[in-house]
Structure formats: structure tokens, C-alpha cells
Amino acid sequence: MSGTGHFADRLAAAVEAKGSPLCIGLDPDPALMPEGVGVVEFCRGIVDAVADVAVVVKPQSAFFEAQGPTGWAALAEVCEYARSAGLLVLADAKRGDVPSTARAYAAAFAALADAVTVNPYLGYDSLEPFFSRDGLGVFVVVKTSNPSSVDVQDVELADGRPLWQHVAGLVDLWGADHVGESGLSSVGAVVGATFPREVAEARRLMPRAVLLLPGVGAQGGRTEDLAEAFSVGPAAALPSASRSVLYADRGAHWQEAAAAEAARLADELRAVAVAG
């Protein structure tokens, strides 16, 4: 279950302790995983490989759900294992539904993880059940890393802005009542690392939000383009890599290769986050 204490404050302490704001996505895809290695075994191996250099792991719910009825138990086991290894756990679930349903989702993910990603399309009352959970971090999807994110997120509004900037304004407003001692809110935002200009603009629009920046590595996001995200502090952004770390080597050396790639990214981010 979500730990005690304000999420962003716990994150800030973890970044200070480890010196780098790295997040590793756990996307266990049987088509890419080393042969003969199961989902839980693989994820535990990745956790062991990255625990010294990463602050957060981000299990992607979809890959566990795709395992059928055993998937949710696997997700719970991996979350528990990562937390016992001293990592914060961010469940990447992108949920969003009407209030009575949102309360059920918030309960489901608060039981598993320290934080969760959510989708803003249904508005405030669909996310409030997450915001009001003590100790739970919430990352609202604002501008995503995929090419088709333009279809809806970049539609031009009557005031000339793209839609995602309106959503960023809502996230800043929604997060105002949830700012911790670190100066950061437990209501954060997801902004694709593949769009550096949007990352910089998101920083200006949401000065108190932790920015989760997925898409580093395989999707093309580069750490050196993310410096502005850290302009309000070294824990104010969480660049996240998944496939480039998990599948750095798809044979016998998968664990060593993942550890090496995570360490390399952590070093890069240490420079970026401190300079930011």
C-alpha cells in the first residue's frame, strides 16, 4: 500500500539520498524478455539491477493484465519486492472514470503502489478520489510521448493554446492544495521526454508539479534535453526509461546489461538535474 508521508517529500528525500532522479519502467513483454524467464522473475531481476541507482520503478499495468488472472498477483508481488528494495513504486495505469468508479480504482492502486498515473479526460471529479488518498502520488497525463498525441492533446483552443496546456493549468490548480514541505505537490504530470519544448513549457505552467518524463531511450527522448524540467529542484522531474534498460541485452547477460544502462542514465541525469 502507499507509504506514509507526503509523496513528493518522500521522492525528494530519495533523490537526495541517491543523487539522481531516475525512474525505470517495468514493461515485462514476453516477446522481448530473455527466453525461459518468467514475468515476476524478470521484474525482480531488473529491480535488483537498478535499485542502487534508480529512485522509482514504474510497473506498467498493461503487461501484467495481459498475463490473465495471475497477472494481478504478479503485479502485487513485484510492487512489494521493489518497495522492500528501497524503491518508490509508481503504478502506470492511466486510469480515469466517473467518481464512484474512480474511488474503486484509487483503492486498488493505493493498495499496491506509492503513486499512480491517471487520465484527465473525465475531469476533476474523476481524479479527486486519487488526490484525496493520504500519501498517494498522482501523475496526470498531460502531453504524451507517442506520435498520435497530437490528435487530441494538440488541438487548438479558442484562446490559441493547444489543449494540453489547458490540462496543465488544471493540474497546477488541482495540485495547489497538495504541496508538501519540499515545495512540490503530490499531484504531478506526465509529459513525454520526446517533446523537449513541451517539457520546458510544462515546467512553466506547473511550477509545483513533479514531471514524469517517459520516453527516454527506445522512444527517442534524450536526457540532455530535459534540463529545464529541473529548474525548480532536483526532484522536480522523473525521467523514465523502459525498453532501453529492460532489453539492453536479451540473452544471458540481461541483468548486467540493464544495470549498466541504468547506471549510465543515472550518471547523465545527475549532471542534468544538478545543473537544471
Next chain:
Amino acid sequence: MSGTGHFADRLAAAVEAKGSPLCIGLDPDPALMPEGVGVVEFCRGIVDAVADVAVVVKPQSAFFEAQGPTGWAALAEVCEYARSAGLLVLADAKRGDVPSTARAYAAAFAALADAVTVNPYLGYDSLEPFFSRDGLGVFVVVKTSNPSSVDVQDVELADGRPLWQHVAGLVDLWGADHVGESGLSSVGAVVGATFPREVAEARRLMPRAVLLLPGVGAQGGRTEDLAEAFSVGPAAALPSASRSVLYADRGAHWQEAAAAEAARLADELRAVAVAG
């Protein structure tokens, strides 16, 4: 797993056979369920109660996920039971993620259900993995039944329309390649029954989409306001009730009360859908 054959054609055949387009949402909330009745037992009981008059049941994934590791197995069992009772199963999951993740979600839900709800905020490439699954119906969230749906869905665009109408246009476009012999597309849309004017406008913007209309009953949607949704055929809309049926009686007579309320709604809809 999703049945064989075009989803909208199977739906049209089911509506013709039963004479009414009723969908019943399965939202098993332990706080509202009769005492001593488990989630699977409750859902099976509701399936038995409504199977004669409903064409679709819509299990809400959140309430199963809130059960922890046993929840997904319960969801699979309920889906299987409903299908063996001759009902189509629509998994209400509102998923949406980047393409590699969307493929995992599409696999997860195609293994469970005949159709699934998805969220459009991430654009085409996040939904294409669902659209391209043979036999799977896909309902894209367009305008939801909750009060805060205005926060994002009703934002005014540069062309003067609210955002949801832009999304409706995308759904019509995306669904064009997936039209069955019934004239209806396997790419449908979710439009809250609580907004009758928007339902009528959605019908005009998406003439080939099956409109899933949640919010009948407890949320305030009234069947008599939904006639325009059926202007292109009796299977062109699926009004859905959840709490008003499931919790019609919260004591010993829950099953009889649910059956009676579902039969009453089916009668109302028979008139509306034929007149539409």
C-alpha cells in the same frame, strides 16, 4: 475471448432476438452489495436475473481490481459466465496508452470480453491496437455522464466547437474502415445518458457508431430522452444502467428486484428504440 464475427453485427442480431437494446453494468461494490454475498456470486446472480431481457452486460474493471489479486480471476469468471448465458460482454476499462502498451491492453481485454471501452486522450496510435483486433468492439469515451466532464470535454476549440465534438469526428473517421453488414461500425462511442442534447448531436456526428449511453437510473439519465440515438436503427445505441438495477433491493430480494427493474427498463427501451 472476443467472439468471432463483426461485433456490431453480433450486437444487431442480439437486439433483434431480444427486442430491446438494454445493457446492464456490473459494478460489484461491497459497500452496496447484500451482506454475505461475494463478488462472483453477486455478479452471477445479476447475470441470471437480467439474461432474458438484456443484450449486453458491462463489468466495470475497477470494482474487480479493487478486490486485489483475486479480482482479475473473478472478472474472467464473470465474463465467461455471462457469455455462457448468451450475453455479449463489454469490459468497461477505459484504457489508453502508448502503442506498445496498448497492444498489451488489447490482448488482455480481447481474452476476456466481446468489447471494451477506451480513452481517446492519447490519439489514434493508442487505440489502433484495439480497432485491429478481429471481432472486438471498441467504445471510445467521447462525452461522459459525470458533472466534471465539462473540465476537458467541453473546452471551446478555435473553431467554436467543444472538444468532445472534435473527438466524435475522430471516432467517425476511425470507425469508417470497420463497418459491418448491419451498417454499424465496431468502433463505437461512449456518451453519457445524462446529457440528452449531446446524445442527439453525437448521433449526427457519428452516424455509424453504436452509442453506449451509461448513466441511466442512479446517475439521472432517462430512457425517454434517448430516442434520437436510435434514429439509424434499434441496435445503434446501448443505454446502460448499473446501480439502479444492481442495488434495487439491498436485502434478501436483490435478485428478484434486479430482474424486475431490468425488465422495466427493457420495456421502456423497446418503445424508444423502435420509435427512434
